[in-house]
Amino acid sequence: MTLPRPAALRALAVTTVLSVLLVACGGGNDAVTTPPDTDADVSVVGLDNLQWNETALEAEAGEISVALTCEGGVNHNFVIDETDEVVAECAPGETDEGTVELDAGQYTFVCTIPGHERSMRGTLTVN
Numbered sequence: 001m002t003l004p005r006p007a008a009l010r011a012l013a014v015t016t017v018l019s020v021l022l023v024a025c026g027g028g029n030d031a032v033t034t035p036p037d038t039d040a041d042v043s044v045v046g047l048d049n050l051q052w053n054e055t056a057l058e059a060e061a062g063e064i065s066v067a068l069t070c071e072g073g074v075n076h077n078f079v080i081d082e083t084d085e086v087v088a089e090c091a092p093g094e095t096d097e098g099t100v101e102l103d104a105g106q107y108t109f110v111c112t113i114p115g116h117e118r119s120m121r122g123t124l125t126v127n
């Protein structure tokens with residue numbers, strides 16, 4: 001068995017510190033991941049860590065109202081990937097509502113703010 005080298009130990013220590021920081025940040029977000037009360041058919045929150053609070057949404061075909069809330073520090077938008085339609089856009093701490101007309105099917109909803117789309121993708125099932 002080889003003894004751990006100082007560099008490896010340092011890397012381990014850095015990883016441990018980062019994990020602790022991530023856990024600490026994640027815990028603080030819990031209170032605001034629930035969408036506010038709204039009459040919208042679909043309600044979703046864009047989180048500060050560039051994730052949706054929910055990645056599987058469902059709605060009835062026709063005119064669908066969407067309430068989009070920005071958690072607190074970052075702008076987000078709600079775009080139907082297939083049609084490139086921007087349904088709603090929110091500023092930090094605010095909720096925006098918009099509507100989109102969709103036939104039954106499965107759609108991908110994304111946030112197209114630069115750098116967000118990779119992690120902010122979800123499925124909207126229209127029945």
Ligand SMILES: [Cu+2]
Nearest residue numbers: 076111113116
């Ligand atoms: Cu975003």
